[in-house]
Structure formats: structure tokens, C-alpha cells
Amino acid sequence: KVLGTILLLLNLISFLLYLTVKTSNTIILNDDRDDKRNEKKNKEATNEIDLTDDNQSFLAIKSDKTFISHAKSSNGSAKSQCALIPEKLVGRLRIDVNSTITFEEIENETRNLNIEIGGLWSPTECIARHKVAIIIPYRNRETNLKIFLRHIHPILFRQQINYGIFVIEPIQNISFNRGLLMNIGFIESLKLSNDKWNCFIFHDVDLIPEDDRNIYSCPEQPRHMSSAVSTFHYRLPYETIFGGVSALTKEQMKKVNGFSNMYFGWGGEDDDFRARIIASGLQVSRYPLEIGRYFMVNHPKDQNVNPERFKLLNKVKERFKIEGINSIEYKVVEVLKSNLYTKIIVSYDRNLILNKKHR
Structure with missing residues (x-):
């Protein structure tokens, strides 16, 4: 009897533990679903597109070797379009x-x-599927x-992207203007390539991608590339952030009229740029946080x-169609081509830019 009672108690304890674990898992899953619902509502409210589903497709077709178009190589053999998901990608990287x-x-x-x-x-x-100009204000x-x-060249090599790296630097003793330098990089990179580039990545020089699955390309909507930065503990500091690294097609840049030229000093140009995107009827897309990781x-x-x-941010909608790429004034002092970048x-004249009527 004693043995039977002990066995009965053990079975009862096991059953109770099972119910506890099952209930606990259900709570976690429900909480996770609630988080996803709230996240989706937040993204809808801020005109953002979460590319999680797109990324799952991206990972699922990694072994797909189907090519879409063909051309002739120099020796006359058929040359296929590069794979949608390059086979040389390694995923998470050490910086x-x-x-x-x-x-x-x-x-x-990088000689090889x-x-x-x-x-x-x-x-x-x-x-190459993508012709990408990397624009760096410097x-x-x-x-x-x-x-x-040192990091970006091997990454873009593995991504099989046709690319160029353009570093835009103002002369000494004039105020730094990040948005203006981005616009100059957009215009001058096209001039230097005979209008070749169809995708532009605007890139802070202190951000290093930590995952080569973060493809440097331009989707149907403008993309905020740097969604998870180390200094922000790999989380979005706020939902509407668009700074760091962003990607737009040539047509999208023209539609939003590029960056504002009015922001001298630190702050504001990225929020202005995002406001231009939304005001133009476009949306912001992102890779999931585990892909869009950057080390600062x-x-x-x-x-x-x-x-x-x-003050400038309050007047973006009134100003963006007449102030940007179509109103820019600057002079190219010198173009220097090294083995690693241009x-x-x-x-530019700060007073001339700030005193224009569209202010």
C-alpha cells in the first residue's frame, strides 16, 4: 500500500508539472503573439513595412539555382544573371x-x-542584379x-553586386552638411559612371554590417538598412528612425527630391529625409533586426x-519639392581615385544655401 501510494503521488506530481510547463509555454506564446500584433499596429501607424516574411523567403530559396536572364560572355558562352541569393554568403560576421x-x-x-x-x-x-553606388559623407x-x-569590399564581393564606393568630403573651414554631401554624391556618382547606377546606399562611415545576408540592394520601397545598431543594443531607438544606412533607387531619389540641403551641423536631415519619403507616397521598409545588424x-x-x-522639420511638406537635388549649388574641387574608393x-557656400527664398 505504501509503495502504491508513493507511485500515485509521483504520478500526480508529474502531471501537475506537465500542466505548469504547458500553461507557461502558452503564456509565452500568447505574449509573443500580442507583441507581434502591437508591433504590426505600430508599423502600420508609422507607414513602415516589415520584411520578415520577405526575409524568410530570402532564406528559403538560398539553394535555388534558377537564373532569369542570359547574355553572352567575352568567350561567347552563355552568361547567366547572378543568383537571387548568392551562394557565398556566410551570415553573421566578426568585426x-x-x-x-x-x-x-x-x-x-583584398587583392584577390x-x-x-x-x-x-x-x-x-x-x-549582376544590382548596380549600386555607396555614398559616404566624410x-x-x-x-x-x-x-x-576593409569589411565592406569582401561583403559586396560575396553579394555579387556591381558597385562603386564614393566618399564625399567638403573642403576644410566650411560647415559639415551631411544631407548636402549625400545629394552631391548622388549627382556626381552618376556623372562619373555615365548614369550607370540604379540603386544608392547612403552610408555613415562608422557603421559596419555584421551580417552579409543584409543585401545591399534597393527594393520597391526605400529601405532603412541599419535597423539594429550596437550602440542601441541592436534595437530601434524609435520607430521612425531613418538614419545610419538607407537605400533608395534613382527614381525614388528623384521623387523625394533627395535630401534637404539646409541642415548644417548635427541632426535633423534624416528625419527630414524620411518625411520626404512619406510625403511622396512611399513607405519605409526594413529587414528583421537579426539581419539588419551594424556595429558602430x-x-x-x-x-x-x-x-x-x-523649425526646418515643421516645413518639410511645404519645401521638399523645391529644395533638394533640384536646387543644389556646389563646386567639385577634385576627384581622387584610389584602389579602394573614389x-x-x-x-559650397553656406550663406548662399540658407538665404534662398524656399527657406
Whole structure:
């Protein structure tokens, strides 16, 4: 009897534990579903598209070797369009922030990639699906630039993208204007390539992609690439953020009239850019956080905050069609082509830009 009673109690305890675990799992799943519902509502409210489903398709077709179009290679054999999902992708990457590396050492590391002068590259074994200009606004960040170039070239090589890297730098003793430099990069990269590029990635030099499945291409809607940055603990600091790294087609850039040229100093130009996108009837898309991961390399913080940014943001809808790419004024001082990138040095007149009537 004692043994039977003990066995009965053990069975009862096991059953109760089973119910506890099952109930606990149900709560977690329900909470997860509630989070997803709330997240979906938030995204709908902020005109954003979550590409989670798109990314699942992206991962599912990794083994698909079907090609869409063909051309003739130099030896007369058929040349296929590059795979939708390149087979050389490795996923999550280790970031090396060695600040002592030289440009010469980076050139030696990437020599087998056969990068062309000016930081240009295109696959030879297939026809690239994307023709992408990487636009980097730049000033006094040589260490960041070296770390960026060391990582980005191998990533884009594995993604089989036809790309060029353009670093846009203002002359010394004039105020830094990130949006204006982005616009200049858009215009000048097209001039240098005979209107070749159809996709533009606007890229802060201190952000390094941590996953090569974050494809540097332009979808049907503008894409916020850097959705999970290390300094924000790989979370969105706020839903409407559009800074860091973003991707737009040539047609989208023309539709939104590019960035505003009015933001001198730090802050405001990215929020203005996003407002232009929404006002133009477009939406913002993102990869899931586990794909859109970026490591931010340490650098001195910008102290020159733009005091006019909130006033400018309040008038985006009134201003964006007449102020941007179609109103830009600048001069190209010099174009320097190295083995890893093209640097475009420019000048502009702050007073001339700020005193225009569209302000």
C-alpha cells in the first residue's frame, strides 16, 4: 500500500508539472503573439513595412539555382544573371576594429577580389542584379574609413553586386552638411559612371554590417538598412528612425527630391529625409533586426548641433519639392581615385544655401 501510494503521488506530481510547463509555454506564446500584433499596429501607424516574411523567403530559396536572364560572355558562352541569393554568403560576421591597419594592408588583403581603380567592382562569372553606388559623407574619419573599407569590399564581393564606393568630403573651414554631401554624391556618382547606377546606399562611415545576408540592394520601397545598431543594443531607438544606412533607387531619389540641403551641423536631415519619403507616397521598409545588424565604430561625438532643425522639420511638406537635388549649388574641387574608393572633394557656400527664398 505504501509503495502504491508513493507511485500515485509521483504520478500526480508529474502531471501537475506537465500542466505548469504547458500553461507557461502558452503564456509565452500568447505574449509573443500580442507583441507581434502591437508591433504590426505600430508599423502600420508609422507607414513602415516589415520584411520578415520577405526575409524568410530570402532564406528559403538560398539553394535555388534558377537564373532569369542570359547574355553572352567575352568567350561567347552563355552568361547567366547572378543568383537571387548568392551562394557565398556566410551570415553573421566578426568585426575587426583594428585602428592601426593601413590602406596598403587593406589593398593587399583584398587583392584577390580584383577591385578596379576608384573602388569599383562587378562579378565576371554572372550578370549582376544590382548596380549600386555607396555614398559616404566624410570628414576627418580616416580610421573609420579604413575599418569600413576593409569589411565592406569582401561583403559586396560575396553579394555579387556591381558597385562603386564614393566618399564625399567638403573642403576644410566650411560647415559639415551631411544631407548636402549625400545629394552631391548622388549627382556626381552618376556623372562619373555615365548614369550607370540604379540603386544608392547612403552610408555613415562608422557603421559596419555584421551580417552579409543584409543585401545591399534597393527594393520597391526605400529601405532603412541599419535597423539594429550596437550602440542601441541592436534595437530601434524609435520607430521612425531613418538614419545610419538607407537605400533608395534613382527614381525614388528623384521623387523625394533627395535630401534637404539646409541642415548644417548635427541632426535633423534624416528625419527630414524620411518625411520626404512619406510625403511622396512611399513607405519605409526594413529587414528583421537579426539581419539588419551594424556595429558602430567609436569616434568623437559631434558637438555642433543644428539649432534650426526643428523649425526646418515643421516645413518639410511645404519645401521638399523645391529644395533638394533640384536646387543644389556646389563646386567639385577634385576627384581622387584610389584602389579602394573614389573621393570627391567639394565646396559650397553656406550663406548662399540658407538665404534662398524656399527657406
